[in-house]
Amino acid sequence: MQKELLKSFVDMDEAEAVRIARELVETEGGAVAVLDTCKEAMEEVGRLFEAGEYFLSELIAAGDMFNQIMEFTLPKLQGGEVASIGTMVLGTVLGDVHNIGKDIFKVMAEASGINVIDIGIDVPHEKFVEAIKEHKPEIVGMSCLITLGVDSMKRTIEVIEEAGLRDDIKIIIGGGRVSQAVMEHVGADAWADDAARGVRLSKELLG
Ligand code: B12
Known part of the structure; x- marks a missing residue:
């Protein structure tokens, strides 16, 4: 089938x-x-x-x-009630409107107990900062499918740093345009190009 x-x-x-x-x-x-x-x-x-x-x-x-x-x-x-193991702010970065992979990752992360605050697609840098201030997540997830999005991720992480919030959170990037090299270039903590790996790494980042 x-x-x-x-x-x-x-x-x-x-x-x-x-x-x-x-x-x-x-x-x-x-x-x-x-x-x-x-x-x-x-x-x-x-x-x-x-x-x-x-x-x-x-x-x-x-x-x-x-x-x-x-x-x-x-x-x-979507499983039944699972005990919450942490909070994640998740969005597709500025300039990128692809939502599908983010939405799949979100549901799988939620099923494993991560409370996901989905801030949408084409998300301006400042909106990530506002969401971090408001929801105080342990992790921030960024989805990126186009090459242009790599610069967006880098800039978003810089803006988070400038706001003095970088030390409080871990950052995981995902989607078709991410790799170890991209992770190092943008200054994230983990990367995953499939949702299952993303969930496993997110749980590791939560400790
Ligand atoms: C469907 C699609 C579109 C649709 C999107 C519809 C939608 N509602 O999302 C539309 C028509 C809008 C679109 C537009 C464009 N697209 Co497009 N699109 C695709 C396509 C065919 C599929 C993407 C997809 O949904 N894949 C399925 C999902 C399930 O896979 P995924 O996103 O990788 O997600 C998985 C993992 O990566 C992971 N994951 C995803 N996010 C996250 C986040 C975290 C934190 C974690 C941990 C994990 C994780 O979990 C998911 C499940 O396993 C891809 C081809 C491809 N190979 O990706 C091109 C592709 C991404 N698009 C491309 C292009 C060029 C464009 C356009 C520029 C086209 C144009 N000329 O206008 C525009 C850009 C618009 C913009 N500004 O974003 C290129 C990008 C090339 C590049 N290097 O930049 C691709 C690769 C096609 C190609 N081979 O040329 N596109």
């Missing part, structure tokens, strides 16, 4: 992709399988876009399709 989902997603057959995802999500481990398959499909759509075979309209359609599938898939990952 995952192969069919992958194919219909990449072929932009929305009705079929949503139908298969609805069926798959009801099976054992189905929610994770749906999200993994859709992520793989997104990578292929991105590759086709880069190769000039797909255009912005396909990127938009793929984003809409994934958001639609997430609506009935993410609730399956």
Whole structure:
């Protein structure tokens, strides 16, 4: 079923992709399988876009399709009441409007007991600072999918430092544009390009 989902997603057959995802999500481990398959499909759509075979309209359609599938898939990952192990302020950095990976990471982090304050996409540096002052998180999470976002992360961390808040928090960066080198360049404490690793590292940062 995952192969069919992958194919219909990449072929932009929305009705079929949503139908298969609805069926798959009801099976054992189905929610994770749906999200993994859709992520793989997104990578292929991105590759086709880069190769000039797909255009912005396909990127938009793929984003809409994934958001639609997430609506009935993410609730399956939400566990019952879990004891809170800490607070995280999470946002996609200034200049970047990609929300999907952030939203998946958020639900998985919440399921593991992290109280996530989601401050949205295309988040101005100062909004991170305000949220840190207001919610006093132990961790700040930044999502970044475009190259331009790397400078945004660096600047956001500088602004957090200038506000005298850097020593109080740990910072984890995530999304398609992050790596060990990017982490060192922007001055973050951890990085993850998949949500499960991100949750594991966040828990480590919480001690
Ligand atoms: C869908 C999509 C869009 C949609 C987004 C819809 C939406 N609502 O989010 C739209 C159409 C808006 C879009 C726009 C653009 N896009 Co776009 N887009 C994509 C695409 C195909 C999929 C992204 C996605 O959702 N992936 C699926 C999720 C699940 O994966 P993920 O984000 O990596 O998240 C996982 C992990 O990284 C992690 N994670 C994510 N965030 C965080 C945060 C933390 C703290 C942690 C710990 C973990 C974590 O957990 C997630 C689950 O495992 C990618 C291709 C790709 N390979 O990524 C291109 C891509 C990101 N886009 C790209 C580009 C160029 C653009 C545009 C500039 C196009 C244009 N000409 O206008 C604009 C930029 C708009 C902007 N200012 O942000 C490029 C970026 C290249 C680059 N190096 O900069 C890519 C890579 C495509 C490509 N190969 O060229 N895009």
